[in-house]
Amino acid sequence: MGYYIGCDVGGTNIRAAIVNSDSGDSFDLTVQPTNAHEGHEMVLARMAALFEELIANSNLRRDQIQGIGIGIPGKVDVKNGITNFITNLPGHWINVPVAGTIQRLMGIPTYILNDVRSITWGELKFGAGRNCSSMVLYAIGTGIGGGIVINNKLLLGNSGQAGEVGHMTIVPDGILCNCGNRGCLEQYASGPAIRSAAIKAVAHGATTILGEMVDFDLNRITPHTVYEAAISGDRIAKDIYYQAGRYLGIAIGNSIVHIEPERVVIGGGVAEAGELLFAPVREELKRIATLAPIENIELVPAELGNNAGVIGVSMWAKHNVMAE
Amino acid sequence: MGYYIGCDVGGTNIRAAIVNSDSGDSFDLTVQPTNAHEGHEMVLARMAALFEELIANSNLRRDQIQGIGIGIPGKVDVKNGITNFITNLPGHWINVPVAGTIQRLMGIPTYILNDVRSITWGELKFGAGRNCSSMVLYAIGTGIGGGIVINNKLLLGNSGQAGEVGHMTIVPDGILCNCGNRGCLEQYASGPAIRSAAIKAVAHGATTILGEMVDFDLNRITPHTVYEAAISGDRIAKDIYYQAGRYLGIAIGNSIVHIEPERVVIGGGVAEAGELLFAPVREELKRIATLAPIENIELVPAELGNNAGVIGVSMWAKHNVMAE
CATH class of the missing domain: 3.30.420.40 (ATPase, nucleotide binding domain)
Known part of the structure; x- marks a missing residue:
């Protein structure tokens, strides 16, 4: 069994959940406003707090969370976990080391991916792209x-x-x-x-x-x-x-x-x-x-609707954790 | 050292050569009219004769030729070596088992590929696509x-x-x-x-x-x-x-x-x-x-000009021989 956190950062809301990577089931899906205008530091800190909350509210131990994936609306440097150019987010989101920051705050391997590539990966694994x-x-x-x-x-x-x-x-x-x-x-x-x-x-x-x-x-x-x-x-x-x-x-x-x-x-x-x-x-x-x-x-x-991004990017984290 | 025959079937001409798959050098490049109107059986028989001639004129033994690749102008079933639909060739070229026929006539593993995909593979290996x-x-x-x-x-x-x-x-x-x-x-x-x-x-x-x-x-x-x-x-x-x-x-x-x-x-x-x-x-x-x-x-x-197809499809034959 592998559990991963998936997080989808949108212009309006941040959606996050713990995903069972064997079944694709997500639980404790939480939605909160992005409030990107507060700046990326604040948003990233809030994201980390949200992830802590997800773990605390689950019946999982912290060390059972094997990775975190974050879907970002824009151009991202997947390899280095850095944002290049973000669409529709105020608050200086260029060259922000999203993966590194969250990984440091959480102590869990973290990966980022463009939001629609996240959806694609989710649909492939558990949605309309199965088989x-x-x-x-x-x-x-x-x-x-x-x-x-x-x-x-x-x-x-x-x-x-x-x-x-x-x-x-x-x-x-x-x-x-x-x-x-x-x-x-x-x-x-x-x-x-x-x-x-x-x-x-x-x-x-x-x-x-x-x-x-x-x-x-x-x-x-x-x-x-x-x-x-x-x-x-x-x-x-x-x-x-x-x-x-x-x-x-x-x-x-x-x-x-x-x-x-x-x-x-x-x-x-x-x-x-x-x-x-x-x-x-x-x-x-x-x-x-x-x-x-x-x-x-x-x-x-x-097939996966609004959860495709969360599920997909959690599976992207798994893909990267497994490859390392 | 691996030698392969590459053959590029065009609407006007058939071009064929033996290719040194380590260097990409082709030698004894021979061009003859396709005369597709004679029908595919005749053309395939002439192609086999041409390949025999290439081998005979080289200083290679027959068993040094490890494979034959044939580039075809149209839609081909790569896996089964059969033509699906050929552009600009009269003479009933639909569903012709090109690879199987040549392989039977020559006793050498034979593969087919679309002509421009052949060029692409050639440019990748030895032309503008190197590295x-x-x-x-x-x-x-x-x-x-x-x-x-x-x-x-x-x-x-x-x-x-x-x-x-x-x-x-x-x-x-x-x-x-x-x-x-x-x-x-x-x-x-x-x-x-x-x-x-x-x-x-x-x-x-x-x-x-x-x-x-x-x-x-x-x-x-x-x-x-x-x-x-x-x-x-x-x-x-x-x-x-x-x-x-x-x-x-x-x-x-x-x-x-x-x-x-x-x-x-x-x-x-x-x-x-x-x-x-x-x-x-x-x-x-x-x-x-x-x-x-x-x-x-x-x-x-x-970079490879007119020889790209011949070189490319010979390398495609190598790619397939090596994979088997």
């Missing part, structure tokens, strides 16, 4: 992140950035992305992209119930509003998901011509739209059918 | 093929189609490709794409020397004509390479967000245009600089 050796994961939410597994190994790339599928260019000279590039997938299929397409449609006077649904307070439109409109039959809302799905399909096709994985896993809040998004993806993928036998590539929704 | 463990190769000629190496391993994918970067969609609803998809890179940066852009420019009355260069017999325009016009200062010709390079840069950027390799190798006839093509690629790659430290990713021309 497959190569997969590409798309996590579609506020941004679009990704992760790639080849021969049961997480692909990290030169500097940990392999799998950043959300920043694939799918429209030359397209919409400007926060990353500085133009035409990134993230600008066409993320939650904000869906929201923005909906606001535009209402503002342009399209025939849709979207405006009424938010009493014409357009800022209140969310991807979920669009989803609800779509399943109630609103054509504009359906079309917004259809367009997002088409771009997502183009991107997934591009992933397939690179990797030709056994499985493509789609997760994140936006993916909860299910067939509204999956149907146009499948349709788009038919276009590359002469090239790769796409009927052999499974397109499946993620 | 690197992860690379993406683009071979830009009549078509655009590719190959991916991760952790010193050739990425094959589910059915051998991983690395088909020429069929990445870079323009949604773009030009129809032979593969059935729309907007494939191959339609924007291959030799025929460059040629077709040049013919269009002349036909539209653009101010260019391209027409005169072929006495206005526009069918005679080749990518090399455009290259010569460009280096002599023709703005239209330069722009044609610039546009091709931009699309190539978008595609390479997409490969980088997937793989983040140490090196990107560009080969094939079109790549001989050098800076005309490389400069816009580099410019385009700057756009993803915040995402991946592209200054750490080397962009280099292929």
Whole structure:
């Protein structure tokens, strides 16, 4: 039996739990606000306190916790356990030795990993990626992140950035992305992209119930509003998901011509739209059918939901502890 | 010392040589017409005769040849040594047991591999990919093929189609490709794409020397004509390479967000245009600089030229012989 702590640092919340690495079961999952503006020292100290609390509240001895994994939203130096560049966290998170600091405070081997690569590893071990050796994961939410597994190994790339599928260019000279590039997938299929397409449609006077649904307070439109409109039959809302799905399909096709994985896993809040998004993806993928036998590539929704990161990064800690 | 036969089957010619697998030196390189229309049985029989001739003309004993590798232009079942789908070869090349047939005729272990994956393996072992463990190769000629190496391993994918970067969609609803998809890179940066852009420019009355260069017999325009016009200062010709390079840069950027390799190798006839093509690629790659430290990713021309396939697939045979 091996127990590991998994911790997922998000822009809003920190989620942490002890994970049984044999079953993938997590227990005592605790959520607390990140409050990143307090600065990384304070946040790291609070994280260590949270981990101590998790251990104290469990019926495990401290020495039964074999490692700690921390999922970070941004670019991280996996080897040295240092953050390079963090998205959406105020408080100077560049070049912070997260792994070293937590390891010193806790006395337990600690590893860090990008948050979506953590989700990927979690889905591989205990979710939608079980029993497959190569997969590409798309996590579609506020941004679009990704992760790639080849021969049961997480692909990290030169500097940990392999799998950043959300920043694939799918429209030359397209919409400007926060990353500085133009035409990134993230600008066409993320939650904000869906929201923005909906606001535009209402503002342009399209025939849709979207405006009424938010009493014409357009800022209140969310991807979920669009989803609800779509399943109630609103054509504009359906079309917004259809367009997002088409771009997502183009991107997934591009992933397939690179990797030709056994499985493509789609997760994140936006993916909860299910067939509204999956149907146009499948349709788009038919276009590359002469090239790769796409009927052999499974397109499946993620399974672990909000816990994927916590579970995944705890398993990443195990992977590293075992390798040492 | 290990000697292997490498053979590259092309639409026009079959090239074969004995390769010293320690040095990568090939000798007695022989080229003969493919004449694919004679049918695969005839072609395979001629190939075996050619291999016998290579051995007889060498000062090697037959038992010193440890394996045979055959590079095939199309989709192949690497594991079973069978062709799935061959591009540009008349004569029923579907489901042909190429490896088994040659192995039976020759009595030497035989392996097959896609032609551009063969080039990739050759460049990795003895060319532009030396001393690197992860690379993406683009071979830009009549078509655009590719190959991916991760952790010193050739990425094959589910059915051998991983690395088909020429069929990445870079323009949604773009030009129809032979593969059935729309907007494939191959339609924007291959030799025929460059040629077709040049013919269009002349036909539209653009101010260019391209027409005169072929006495206005526009069918005679080749990518090399455009290259010569460009280096002599023709703005239209330069722009044609610039546009091709931009699309190539978008595609390479997409490969980088997937793989983040140490090196990107560009080969094939079109790549001989050098800076005309490389400069816009580099410019385009700057756009993803915040995402991946592209200054750490080397962009280099292929080194092995026409022999890359022969050398590569002979080394692929070695790789398989050694693994068994």
